[in-house]
Structure formats: structure tokens, C-alpha cells
Amino acid sequence: MFVRPIPLKLLPHECVLKKPKTEGLYGGYEQPVALRNVRVEENRRSRCNNGNEGYRECLVLYYDTANSLPKNVPIDTGDIVEYGGRICRVETVRYVMAADRVHHIRAVLV
Numbered sequence: 034m035f036v037r038p039i040p041l042k043l044l045p046h047e048c049v050l051k052k053p054k055t056e057g058l059y060g061g062y063e064q065p066v067a068l069r070n071v072r073v074e075e076n077r078r079s080r081c082n083n084g085n086e087g088y089r090e091c092l093v094l095y096y097d098t099a100n101s102l103p104k105n106v107p108i109d110t111g112d113i114v115e116y117g118g119r120i121c122r123v124e125t126v127r128y129v130m131a132a133d134r135v136h137h138i139r140a141v142l143v
Contacts, residue, residue: 036131038099044070048094048116050106062113069102071095073116076141092121092142098135108140116142 047069051062072095094114096106112123121142128135 036136039097041100044072044100046071046073048114051113066106070100094140094142096138108138114142
């Protein structure tokens, strides 16, 4: 079954992805990657804290495997995303499949 890619008009945003270095004493980040043709939405997540329910603001990043640029950029938990003056950490990553391939990546940023 063929599923169409997310249309470009629904992917109007740009952001910067930074991956933590895996080697070295002082940490830091690899060369930043500018992501284009992505979608970033604000979202409120419920959470429980000491028996009280509250809400936490977060962003959701959608990276389409067909239309987002550059192609084949892996997004992992712990990566840093800069968007609209905000610096967020990737908390969860979900690969949404269509048939036998990845259709898009959904990452929750906090």
C-alpha cells in the first residue's frame, strides 16, 4: 500500500539539530544540521507530580522521510533541537511506518 508523503505546505518550518559527541572528555556537540521542510507544533502533555496533575509545555517535531531536508537524518533521544529561539531536548522518538518503510519521524521535544 502506498501512502503519500506529507505535503510541503504542511512542512513550513526550519530548525537546527545538534547531536551530542560520543567521544571526548568534555562532551559538546557534533556539527549542527539545519533541518528544512519540517513541522513543529506546540503541545501540552499531562503529567503527575506528587499526586497533582499538571501540564508541561513541549514541542512535537515531524520529519518527513520524502520531503524534509537533508535526507536520512537520524533523530535520537538526547539530541538538541533549536527552534524559534527555544532550545529543547528530544525526549521520545517514534518512527511511523507505512507498509515496510518509515513514513515520517515524530519527536517530542522538552
